[in-house]
Amino acid sequence: DKHFILLQDIDASETTSWNSGQGFIPIGDEANAFSGHLNGQGFTISGLQINRPNKAYNGLFGHINKGSISDLHLTEISVQGENITGGLTGKVTSGEIQNSSVEGKIKGRTHVGGLVGFNRGRIENNEAKVEATGTSYIGGLAGINRGRIIQSKSSSKVNGTGHNGGLITRSYSTADVSGKSYVGGLVGNNHSGEIKWSYSTGTVSGFNLVGGLAGVNRRNGKIEETYTVSKVTGTLETG
Secondary structure, eight states: OOEEEOOSOEEOGGGGGSGGGTBSOOBOOSSSOBOSEEEOTTOEEEOOEEEOTTOSSBSSEEEEEEEEEESOEEEEEEEEOSSSEESSEEEEEEEEEESOEEEEEEEOSEEEESSEEEEOSEEESOEEEEEEEOSEEEESSEEEEOSEEESOBOBSOOOOOOSSOOEEESOEEOOEEEOSEEEESSEEEEESOEEESOEEOSEEEOSEEEESSEEEEESSOEEESOEEOOEEEOSEEEO
16 A cells, blocks of 8 residues: 655666576565555666576566556566566556556566556556567557557556456557467457557567457457557467
8 A cells, every 4th residue: 555656767687697597586576566666767777687596476576466657667578477477567467557667577377568567457558669579468558458548558558447347549559479379469358348449560470369459359249440450370260
């Protein structure tokens, strides 16, 4: 329930050697989510390193619930985890991410996204310019979108909130995304969500359920006034 502000840029490259090579330990996990508020004031954290290939909930934050992040930028980061892995956060259950960006490399197994791995919160005015790789539910912005995304730019785009389906609007992705199944330039899985006035331009590759915008659009998901010029390669169910 605490509030924090960043007062200057942070060079986090020394985290490579922290915790016996695991690097930075994410803030919050499945059982103990971050519920406070962080205002980055437009400053940048660079060189953050996380190397936890056998652990879930990875990112600067592992899990955010009823918390918020705003005006924070991550550059030259490297995050490797198992499931639910993102650049800024592994999962948003309920909360907000605004006016933030991620640049770097994100790698995991399932539910992997440039900004967030699994989103059920509100993500607005964010960008992700990343290389995102994994096995399934891999997206440039979000691995799975069950929230809402508003006026965001992305190389990995993220969404936002609620049980009525996510909204992605006025957003774009330039991410390079690769995986096996449920692989999308914007989102791996658009579950009951809405995407409009958006586009993607990255390179997307996988085996099945691969799309320039979304690997899968399900449960009455809506995509309108949206286009992709992504280079997409796959074997089965590729769009």
